[in-house]
Amino acid sequence: MVDIKRIRADFPALSRTVHGHPLVFLDSAASSQKPLPVLEAMERVYRECYANVHRGIYAFSEEATLAYENARDRVASFINAPVREEVIFTRNTTEAINLVAYAWGRTNIRPGDRILLTEMEHHSNLVPWQLLAQEKGARLVYLPITDDGLLRMDLLDSLLDERVKLVAVTMMSNVLGTITPVREIIQKAHGAGAVVLVDAAQAVPHMPVDVQDLDCDFLAFSGHKMCGPTGIGVLYGKEALLEAMPPFLGGGDMIRKVEWESATWNRLPWKFEAGTPAFVEGIGLGAAVDYLTGIGMEAILAHERELTAYAMERLSALPGLNIIGPPAHQRGGVVAFTFRGIHPHDIAHMLDMEGIAVRAGHHCAQPLHRRLGLTATVRASFYLYNTADEVDRLVQALERVGEVLGQ
Numbered sequence: 001m002v003d004i005k006r007i008r009a010d011f012p013a014l015s016r017t018v019h020g021h022p023l024v025f026l027d028s029a030a031s032s033q034k035p036l037p038v039l040e041a042m043e044r045v046y047r048e049c050y051a052n053v054h055r056g057i058y059a060f061s062e063e064a065t066l067a068y069e070n071a072r073d074r075v076a077s078f079i080n081a082p083v084r085e086e087v088i089f090t091r092n093t094t095e096a097i098n099l100v101a102y103a104w105g106r107t108n109i110r111p112g113d114r115i116l117l118t119e120m121e122h123h124s125n126l127v128p129w130q131l132l133a134q135e136k137g138a139r140l141v142y143l144p145i146t147d148d149g150l151l152r153m154d155l156l157d158s159l160l161d162e163r164v165k166l167v168a169v170t171m172m173s174n175v176l177g178t179i180t181p182v183r184e185i186i187q188k189a190h191g192a193g194a195v196v197l198v199d200a201a202q203a204v205p206h207m208p209v210d211v212q213d214l215d216c217d218f219l220a221f222s223g224h225k226m227c228g229p230t231g232i233g234v235l236y237g238k239e240a241l242l243e244a245m246p247p248f249l250g251g252g253d254m255i256r257k258v259e260w261e262s263a264t265w266n267r268l269p270w271k272f273e274a275g276t277p278a279f280v281e282g283i284g285l286g287a288a289v290d291y292l293t294g295i296g297m298e299a300i301l302a303h304e305r306e307l308t309a310y311a312m313e314r315l316s317a318l319p320g321l322n323i324i325g326p327p328a329h330q331r332g333g334v335v336a337f338t339f340r341g342i343h344p345h346d347i348a349h350m351l352d353m354e355g356i357a358v359r360a361g362h363h364c365a366q367p368l369h370r371r372l373g374l375t376a377t378v379r380a381s382f383y384l385y386n387t388a389d390e391v392d393r394l395v396q397a398l399e400r401v402g403e404v405l406g407q
């Protein structure tokens with residue numbers, strides 16, 4: 001069980017008022033709020049040992065380097081990566097996926113090859129593969145979803161033929177909330193000889209993720225969705241794959257030796273970390289990992305599941321409210337819906353006037369919305385600091401929205 005009162009006290013932003021109402025923050029799937037230990041860890045670096053990493057011989061720089069590399073160790077153990085060299089710091093999930101599309105994809109994808117995605121992918125796990133496929137003459141194929149937002153696993157075997165070189169799949173949909181059977185997908189994809197990238201942007205913040213248990217080849221996630229700062233994300237990759245890949249970005253830190261005409265590369269993980277890294281943010285992410293670990297990922301998942309089930313029960317009792325996606329036991333803390341034909345932006349605006357922050361739009365998943373016959377939805381998303389009272393406030397506010405704007 002999580003001690004919600006204690007947790008909420010760690011997040012200064014949650015005690016704010018918005019438009020005269022206590023803030024109800026229901027947009028953590030876009031980005032989460034930050035607890036004091038993360039803010040303090042970053043402030044400490046700026047105040048006490050701020051100097052560029054990996055180069056200074058002086059104590060300040062060594063302290064910052066140590067703290068940054070120590071954060072990498074903590075992230076590695078958080079996802080159970082066997083070795084720290086497999087944890088590459090990127091800017092976010094998007095950059096991590098682009099890194100693989102560029103460095104792995106441009107070496108390994110050939111004309112006629114196939115890349116298997118699913119119909120529920122975020123644009124971040126879609127557009128990089130479109131660019132790669134267009135450049136290489138490869139083809140994208142999609143594992144379809146059912147009308148209630150589950151993957152059509154019955155079709156996986158027939159799509160996984162020898163032309164599929166890569167499978168890129170989300171571990172949890174940011175729109176439907178669906179938790180996908182990635183472990184089974186990975187096993188089948190490996191059986192067919194394909195490499196698998198898992199988009200874990202919505203998974204790592206909310207549930208235990210173990211890359212060795214999954215046996216994924218690549219896994220991408222963002223610090224800012226898991227109580228960490230913006231500007232820092234992670235690409236986990238199996239060492240042998242990372243070793244064989246050419247660099248992504250060229251510049252300082254990623255080289256071993258530079259001649260006028262050529263260069264050789266630094267060891268992992270720095271081969272993929274060109275230029276001054278976001279090391280203060282990396283240290284912040286390390287503090288976020290400690291914070292989440294202190295509460296326990298199982299406890300966080302259980303709390304969000306309970307809250308999601310309650311929210312779905314209460315929301316679906318509102319006449320004219322339609323939730324998209326699967327039942328509560330198959331999803332994480334994301335609930336997207338339409339309501340009595342009212343435009344999602346109007347709903348979000350009226351909720352904002354009552355201090356309730358939700359997201360409205362296509363949530364960077366336009367093809368998925370089109371597949372469901374929708375252009376936009378309202379999305380409430382939950383995290384470890386949300387409460388049943390906040391769900392009640394959402395429901396009451398929606399009742400008023402219905403009275404004012406409903407047909």
Ligand code: 7TS
Pocket residue numbers: 029030031092093094095122124125170172173174199201202222359363364
């Ligand atoms: N993949 C998934 C499943 C996501 O939900 C997101 C962000 C990304 C990738 C990209 O992450 P980024 O940190 O690189 O931007 N999702 C959302 C969202 O649902 N609302 O805003 C961002």
